[in-house]
Amino acid sequence: MAAASMTGGAHSAGPAEKPLEPKQIxxxxxxxxxxxxxxxxxxxxxxxxxxxxxSCLLIGDEKKYARFFTLKGDALVPGKQLYLLPKEFDETDAEGIAFSNGMYFLMGSYGLKKSGDFQDSRCPPRQRRSGHGPGC
Incomplete structure (x- = not known):
């Protein structure tokens, strides 16, 4: 069973502080x-x-798409896939996502393959909330 947790507010837990606890699974x-x-x-x-x-998007580092989702009670309900890369690329390597000023922003982990070669798929994809924004 896959689960995601939501925490209330972001802050770092110092040595004397308690670790963040999920508000809801x-x-x-x-x-x-x-x-x-x-x-x-x-x-x-x-x-x-x-x-x-x-409007919600779920991202992963091993796929070439993001996925819309909705929240219903304690369920994250997967929706349609939103392809971020053309067929010739295997994965986005997306490690984080944020929403600001009408756009989703994805963050990747690195621009080079482990071999040291440049990865063409590591351009910064952008997607407007309407689904018709500029891409790579």
């Missing part, structure tokens, strides 16, 4: 059927605009 329902995606979730972000339901 979210279970992914229905489960992701691709093991590579389910076992490599790197981040999630939601855009809360007006009173409408939030």
């Amino acid at each position: 979210l279970h992914i329902q229905p489960p992701l059927t691709d093991d590579k995606e389910a076992e490599n979730i790197s981040g999630a972000a939601c855009a809360f605009v007006s009173d409408a339901a939030p």
Whole structure:
């Protein structure tokens, strides 16, 4: 079973502080059927605009797509895939995601392969909330 946790506010736990405790454990329902995606979730972000339901994206470092999702109670409900890279690339290597000023921003881990060669797929993908923003 894959689960994601949500914490209340970000702060670092110093040596004298207690570690952050999750406020709620979210279970992914229905489960992701691709093991590579389910076992490599790197981040999630939601855009809360007006009173409408939030737009949320889930990212992982081993896939070439992000995935929309919704929150229902203690369930994270996976939605449609949003492809970030063309067919010739294997993965985004996305390690973090944030939402600001109407756009999602993905952060990658590095620009070089472990061999030291440059990775063409490491351009900074951007996606407007509407789904029609500029890409790589």
